[in-house]
Structure formats: structure tokens, C-alpha cells
Amino acid sequence: MSDALTLPAESRERAGKGASRALRREGRVPAVIYGGKEDPHSIHVEAKLLTQQLGTGHFMNSIVMIEVDGKSVRTLPKDVAFHPVSTRPMHVDFLRLAKDAKVDVNVPVVFVNEEASPGLKKGGVLNVVRHELELVCEADKIPAEIQIDVTGLDVGDSIHISHVALPQGSVSKIEDRDFTIATIVAPSALKKAEGEAAAEGGSDEAASADGGDAGEGEATEEGGEE
Numbered sequence: 452m453s454d455a456l457t458l459p460a461e462s463r464e465r466a467g468k469g470a471s472r473a474l475r476r477e478g479r480v481p482a483v484i485y486g487g488k489e490d491p492h493s494i495h496v497e498a499k500l501l502t503q504q505l506g507t508g509h510f511m512n513s514i515v516m517i518e519v520d521g522k523s524v525r526t527l528p529k530d531v532a533f534h535p536v537s538t539r540p541m542h543v544d545f546l547r548l549a550k551d552a553k554v555d556v557n558v559p560v561v562f563v564n565e566e567a568s569p570g571l572k573k574g575g576v577l578n579v580v581r582h583e584l585e586l587v588c589e590a591d592k593i594p595a596e597i598q599i600d601v602t603g604l605d606v607g608d609s610i611h612i613s614h615v616a617l618p619q620g621s622v623s624k625i626e627d628r629d630f631t632i633a634t635i636v637a638p639s640a641l642k643k644a645e646g647e648a649a650a651e652g653g654s655d656e657a658a659s660a661d662g663g664d665a666g667e668g669e670a671t672e673e674g675g676e677e
Contacts, residue, residue, distance in 0.1 A: 456504050460519040463493035471542070480540050484517060484524055487547035494519055501540055505531065512556040512593050517545060527554050527590065552590040555624055557583040559596050560632060567602040570635040575606040579633045584612070585624040592620035599632065609634045 463470070463481060471481045480498045485491040494517065504510050510528055517524045526545035534541050548554065560582055565571050584597055599615055611629045 455514040455516055456507075456510070457516045457518065458496055458500065458504065460494040460496045460517050462520055463495050466493060475541070480543060482543040482545060484519075484526055484545045484547050487549055487552075489547060492519070492524075496543070498540065501543065505540065509559075509595050512558055512595070514548070514590065514593065515545060525550075525590075527556070527593075548590045550591075553587055554590050554593070556586055556588055556593055558586050558588075558594055558621075559583050561596045561598050562601055562633065563598050564600050564602045568604045568635065570605040570608060571601070573606065574638050575635045576638050577601070577633055578636050581630070581632045584615075584632070586617070586621045587624050589620035592618065594618050594621060601635075604635050606635050606637050 460482065463474075474481055474495050475498070478498050479495040480501050482494050482496055483491050484494060496517075504515075507513070511531075513528070515526050515528055517526055524545075525548045527548055528543060529546045530544040531540055532542040533539065546554070560579070562577060562579075565577065568575075568577075571577060586594075586597075588594070597615065597617070599610060601610070604610070609631050610633045611631055612623050612625070613629045615632070617623065
């Protein structure tokens with residue numbers, strides 16, 4: 452499970468573009484906490500600390516405890532708006548979580564034991580179709596990543612969601628199909644070599660066939676001369 456993060460915040464008394472611009476000039480980022488059958492709560496957080504937490508790589512699937520007005524509010528980040536040029540965070544939406552809440556999250560996939568895959572050892576390539584899995588998780592059991600073991604997989608093998616043992620408290624959000632996560636494919640060089648070998652084999656067969664026909668013709672002509 453991803454470690455819980457703590458983010459100090461202050462309530463926002465004023466809303467609107469002008470107030471938000473003023474906060475950003477002061478090194479703050481406007482944000483809102485919503486959900487949980489409560490009214491939305493407008494807040495602002497320190498831009499530097501938010502940027503550090505975004506840099507962890509698992510901010511969007513971590514529980515974030517927001518400390519505001521002397522209370523700790525349990526939340527899950529749902530959206531971060533970035534500046535189109537500088538990419539600095541401009542606004543954040545946090546979903547307020549009840550203790551027994553279930554949430555939709557995108558969890559990164561990590562492949563392990565690649566050295567134990569016959570297909571990869573012979574030069575095959577791991578073609579990743581989905582780098583993240585859409586999961587429905589219990590809020591206090593959000594996994595930091597999903598590890599997929601490729602031991603024993605050969606060229607042509609595929610990994611589907613049905614092959615993955617999801618952690619307790621997590622299920623796939625997509626339930627109507629057994630979707631592909633990754634496949635092991637032959638590299639282009641190997642495909643080219645196989646194609647050339649097949650072409651050479653076909654040429655040899657053709658040559659043998661031509662030689663056989665020529666021999667039969669010669670025997671017939673000799674027989675005719677006699």
C-alpha cells in the first residue's frame with residue numbers, strides 16, 4: 452500500500468480567478484476538498500511541498516491527510532491542473548474519504564523476473580499494452596503498484612487481467628472482458644531472420660524440383676536417341 456502523505460493547508464476565504472492568482476504569486480496552490488456528503492471546502496496549500504509530493508510518483512493513489520483548521524481530513528487526490536508552459540501545479544481536487552470508502556484508482560504495473568522468461572532470454576520483447584490498471588480499492592488498502600511475474604513466458608504468450616493476482620481489497624474496474632496487459636513478441640531482427648530462412652527453404656525446394664525435372668527430361672531424350 453502507498454504510504455499516507457500529510458499536507459498542511461489553510462482555508463480559502465475568497466474564490467475566483469483574481470484570488471487564485473494572488474495565492475499563486477505567494478507560492479500557494481488553490482485546492483478544494485469535496486465529497487463525503489459534506490459541502491466543498493476551499494483551501495490552499497504550499498506549492499513547494501505539493502510539488503515534492505507530486506514527485507514521489509504515487510501521489511495520485513496515496514491517501515493524503517490534509518491538516519486544516521485544526522483537523523485532519525482523510526482524502527484522495529482526484530485531479531491536478533498544471534500550467535501548460537511551466538507545468539507547475541495550478542489547482543488540486545481532493546476527494547474526502549469515509550473510513551470504509553471504496554475508490555477508483557490507476558495503479559502502475561511492474562514486471563518482475565524477466566530473466567526467468569524464455570521468450571525474453573532468446574531476444575523477445577515485452578510489449579506493454581497497459582502501464583496502469585484501473586482498480587476499485589478499499590480506501591485504506593490502495594496498492595502502490597501491481598507486480599506481474601513473467602517467469603516461464605515465451606514468445607507469443609500474453610498476460611491478461613485474469614492471470615494477475617490482485618491484492619486483497621482490490622478488483623479490476625473493467626469486468627466485462629479479459630483484457631490484455633502485455634505480450635512477448637519476437638524482435639524485428641528475429642522476424643527478419645525467420646523470413647529469410649523460410650525464403651531460402653522455398654528456393655531450395657524449387658531448385659530441387661527443377662533439377663528433378665531436368666534429370667527426367669535427359670533420360671527421356673537419351674532413351675529416344677537409342
